Amino acid sequence: MAGHEGERPVRSFSSATTRSAEPARVTPDPTRRLLSPGQTIQSPETLLAYRVERFLGEGGFGQVYLARRLGRSSVVAQAVCIKVSGRIDGWLREAYFGQLLDGHPRAIRVYDAFPLAPQEGRVLYCLALEYARHGDLRTFLQRADKGWTEKTVRREIAGILEVLRKLHRGQLLHRDLTPMNVFVCDGPSLKLGDFGIVRQQSDRGGIAAGTMNALTAPSDILAGAVPKWQARDDVYQVGQLLGMLVKGDASARLRTSEIRRLACGDHLKEIIHRCLGERRKRYESADDLIEALRNPPAPLKAGVLRSLKGVHLAFTGILSKRRNEAAKAARRAGAVVHGGPSARTTVIVRGRPNPLQAAGRDAGLKLMEIKRLRAKGHKITLLNERQFWRLARV
Template sequence: MTHTTAATTLPMSVRSHLAQTGYLLEPEQVVVSPETRLRYRIDRMLGEGGFGQAYLASRLGRSRVVPRRRIDGWLREAYFGQLLEGHPRAINVFDAFPLAREDGRLVYCLTLEYASQGDLRAYLHRTGKGWPESTARREIAGVLQVLGKLHRGQMLHRDLTPMNVFVCDRRSLKLGDFGIVRHQSDRRGITAGTLNPLTAPSEILAGGAPKWQARDDVYQVGQLLGMLVKGDAQTRIRTHEIRLLPCSDHLKEIVHRCIGERRKRYESARELIEALSDRPRPLKAGVLRTLEGAHLAFTGILTKRRPEAIRAARRAGAIVHGSPSRLTTVVVRGRPNPLQAAGREAGLKLMEIKRLRALGQRITLLNESQFWRLAERRGKGARSERAFRRRRV
């Protein structure tokens, strides 16, 4: 069964929720770590999430200010604090210790790095502005470095929400909250349990994909990237919104591949880092001598009606497909549709061509004038098409 949760960190104004659980610590209270013998003075409460409460605290005798947080998943957070110790893109865990309260209750404490600008959702809501594309690329790539380390260790984060990405000094993004990270025994993934519906993949929410995989972490990063350039993290990004994002077509294409069809997503954080770093070569028309035997697909707006072009291709000996696939060898490109999913160079078919080419498939791109010249050379046409259909049956 899948359980959805609210935001990882709720604002302090949600008094009704806090009243149900009560404050675990009080302002001016001094707590002592039995592990390190360090003393911390509680300043104020920052917020509360599904696993505990967060407080701003000062380490006595030092100038550094750090937050405290009590969570039920204390051991897991402490473990990942050690695993990611010193990583410049992960919220640092300075201390972890249990604290016995006067009422006999045991509170499990973490001393964490303080994110001065708050979480990404609150920051964007406060500023109301999207980030420049170059900054968004750099900062998301930084967060992906942490995720990449998890993926290399066969771990899935599953909670990459704007409430778990924090804005630190100089608008540097850092990833925090590893409370529901899980190991996977193989690449098939793990059963999707507790999740946040804000950035959880649609297939997971609908029950169509029973297991969470690395590509689902990538989906969440795509959501974060879209929110960052849009300047709004209150609602999830939908695929039909991508073409309206204030960024380059290449970045729109990356976001679309992250949150679009599941089987076509980037497989891991590493693949997404490469996509953000390397801009693809522009799609240029190739050279072809004949359409005979070609597996052909059309994209864009042609000067003649599509059925007429299909008949001409078949007469020239081509086998026509509705969309690019692993069989496709030739794509005829007309004028771009202004309503393409991710800009002029990134309609759904063009994105699929790029993906297939990246997998090593050879696909020749023809412009419309090249196609009509080749179509005038009649081939075995119908016979080739019928033979192909018989093989498919």
């Protein structure tokens, strides 16, 4: 969590366990403040002192304050966020990942990590963090009230994905990629923060899906249909961030039915749909999503086929004749007809595009599945309707 000049203190449920579709916001109780304006705290680790200026917000980890570094330092910025909690577990993880990602241009920097032992009461655990002057992404978009250009969205999400790729390659799952944990620095430049619920998986099977934020958590996990969180579920959350940036609104989760109306190109719509769509068809990791953003799929061009005999065929789009007539003709020509593409499909017959396709002219559900299967090495020939009827001899 980071603050913004003039921003009202709010509670962000960035690490809270919740099942509601829209996390509520409540005004924090001032009587429960862990630090107070004007208070000076000192790190026994670096011997640097920080003067607390004002309360910024509260989340699952604890409370966040804007503070000023006292004295000189060539490493620690003058304005910092002090994140403070009475719990050691999240503090340890945040401090660890601060070291792991130290110097990464797309991760909020952890300058200092230290315990604070007040004269009375329990020990507090503090982090001195990089201060994101423009606040979190949800607050920033709310103020801007407009979406970002596709070029900017691609660049900034690619930066966030570089951090996520480093985690995924180490078998680590972030699980909290929400607009409240992505921060806007000057540029604007997006940086990822809040690693308090990151967990390591022992294999690619994932980890138990417990703590999560309902704003960007996959619906199948929220419904309890899937017991374990995997890297592809982090990818789902990045897909939500992509859509929110294009839409210019991070107050509610994006539905797949909204994707075709987004103000971006069909390729990006297709990427977002695959992130948010059927779980088994999502990109499996940050690496796969980075590859998709960098390299558009090959255009869907009609191929060449001499006969329909023995092929496994599926139809998509609007045909000039009824679909059942086309299926009968295909069977008479020796084809095996499927309701939709699968690993067994060898031919897809494409009619006119449906204007209500999920993600643009070349990105209906069946066409996206064909592209996914082709990327996995399946050879699938595309025929237009004229080619099909000629081969079916009708």
